Amino acid sequence: MNRIGIVFYSRSGTGRVVADRLAELTRWPVHEVRDAAPRIGLYGDLRCIVDSVFKRKPAFRYAGPSLDSYDHVVLITPVWLRSLAAPMRAFLDTERPLLPAYSVICVMSGYGGFRAVDDIATVTGARPRSILLLKQYDVLAGESDAALCRFKRQILTAGQASDWADPVLPAVD
């Protein structure tokens, strides 16, 4: 598995910190999914809530390469209302035909990460190969390196697709 890329969405910067750090540790290229209309302030908060509650798929911008130019994509997304952040939902809904094997990193205050991963599996119709849930506090305190290194190792050392048929998903704690 040679071609691995990172695709992240981040509203307030935590996911960006994770994406940049993982890129430093791996040299994998990073690409961003952005909001078409920035979510700033209280109005931005409200839009996040409405988009989550109604499972809306808001407009987004993505200037990265086609996902099928990778063998494996690492998706990084925040958790909103115990579910997948709406811009990443919209991105995956559009791009799912091109999505190769993938893994997920969720950033969150503390809960709902597995629900968000479940959302991704539902939208894409495929299970992730590895999962990492990170708390914002740990990320911003610079305490996620060890978990990111284990996550990287898990992706690189996992075998071919058939080895991933195990019903238990590998999750890095």
Ligand SMILES: Cc1cc2nc3c(=O)[nH]c(=O)nc-3n(C[C@H](O)[C@H](O)[C@H](O)COP(=O)(O)O)c2cc1C
């Ligand atoms: C509308 C909204 C809903 C959120 N819901 C949750 C939640 O259910 N569980 C949680 O742990 N964190 C929740 N958070 C916190 C974010 O997941 C957390 O701050 C995350 O680190 C933000 O990532 P970002 O800085 O990359 O945007 C929520 C944040 C917002 C804006």
